Amino acid sequence: MSHFPASVVTTWRKPFLGETIHRDGSVSLVVNPRLDEDRSVTVLRTAADSHTAIAVLPDVVERLESTGLFRSGPITEARVREALVAGGITLHGADNLYYLPATLRAGVTSERDREGVRLLSPADTEAFEEFESRATEQDLDDAQVGIDDWAAFGAFGPDGRLSSAGSMYPWGEGAVFADIGVLTLAEARGQGQGRAVVRAMMRHALSRGLEPQYRCQLDNVASVALAAASGLALFGTWEVPTPEDDPAEDDRR
Template sequence: MGSRAPGAAVNRGARITLNDPDYVFYLPVAEQAALRDEPALGGTRQLTSEDENAFVRFAGEAPEADIDEAFVELDHWLVFGTFVDGRLVAAASMYPWEGTRLADLGVITLPDYRGRGLGGATVRAISAHAIAMGYEPQYRCQRDNAPSVALATSAGFTRFGEWEVIVRTGKTP
């Protein structure tokens, strides 16, 4: 059974779940051009299956709510991380929307490493790689997640709009 997003409302009569609205962000063309020439922060690189131990440790140290909300997985289509003193402290992953060139991303930074620009550097590096592959990075987060909104903005993303998801919770009559 799937879990419901925090704050989601369920209408049992209609058997649908309305999830809290997300903000949707995109990278403007000028920002995409800047990324092409920007070197990645030292310690930031693409992750592979060889990074499994570092990623498992990272996921074990990250707050459970962050793991649930950000949906960052080592087996996603594209994964980047930032290491400090050999320790993975920020990770971002992407997966393309089926039939499109949009690539949705999530990011997690360990609490002790927040506010240092590491999450933003990870987001910029993964976004640059996706753009080089012909994809359009998309950043989504819940409207009440002020730190994630700030990270999107600091990474060069611009708010495009809001998205509210309706999920059926049972069979229709």
């Protein structure tokens, strides 16, 4: 993980500070009373070492204990996951976490925005709404792009219409990351427009002291490919419990 900025590594260490219940080469289980309630279970599998770190609130430990996790057999990732389910805790689908390697930062910041790519403003609302009308509901749900987010960028074609758009916002309290979402219309894919929008957003975030963060579901092949094309590297996968009030909620705030 050394090729990632120190702020990325430090930020992701924080949830796993606490009392270590178990640790071996493949999995660790930690009790951290400072976790947020909506992240009462936080699971991070780091790509560099394939280690799965699991942090839980104290009351979750009690649920795990009630399932017999600590009384029979070795503690493994599979057994912890089974105990979570038995304790009534369902984890949301995992997200890939991508960040810009420190070695590629200068290349991004020195690059100019591609022609037709720029920061969007309220004056672009009509163009953005027209763009949304041409996208599928599934794509809109997956990308979670909004013109009223902290910052939004778009790629305009020769006809003056948006063909790709992305937005981002500071992620969490004391934000270190700017969380990025991007959507390219189906007919405009494969032309590098999504990549150009992502790299423009990365420059914007870096210029304001935030590290770009790109998240996508593991099975979103197009998003995984876009992350790689944009110069982002996989840090790991992240899971938290499914929100009880809205299973579709994606932890945007």
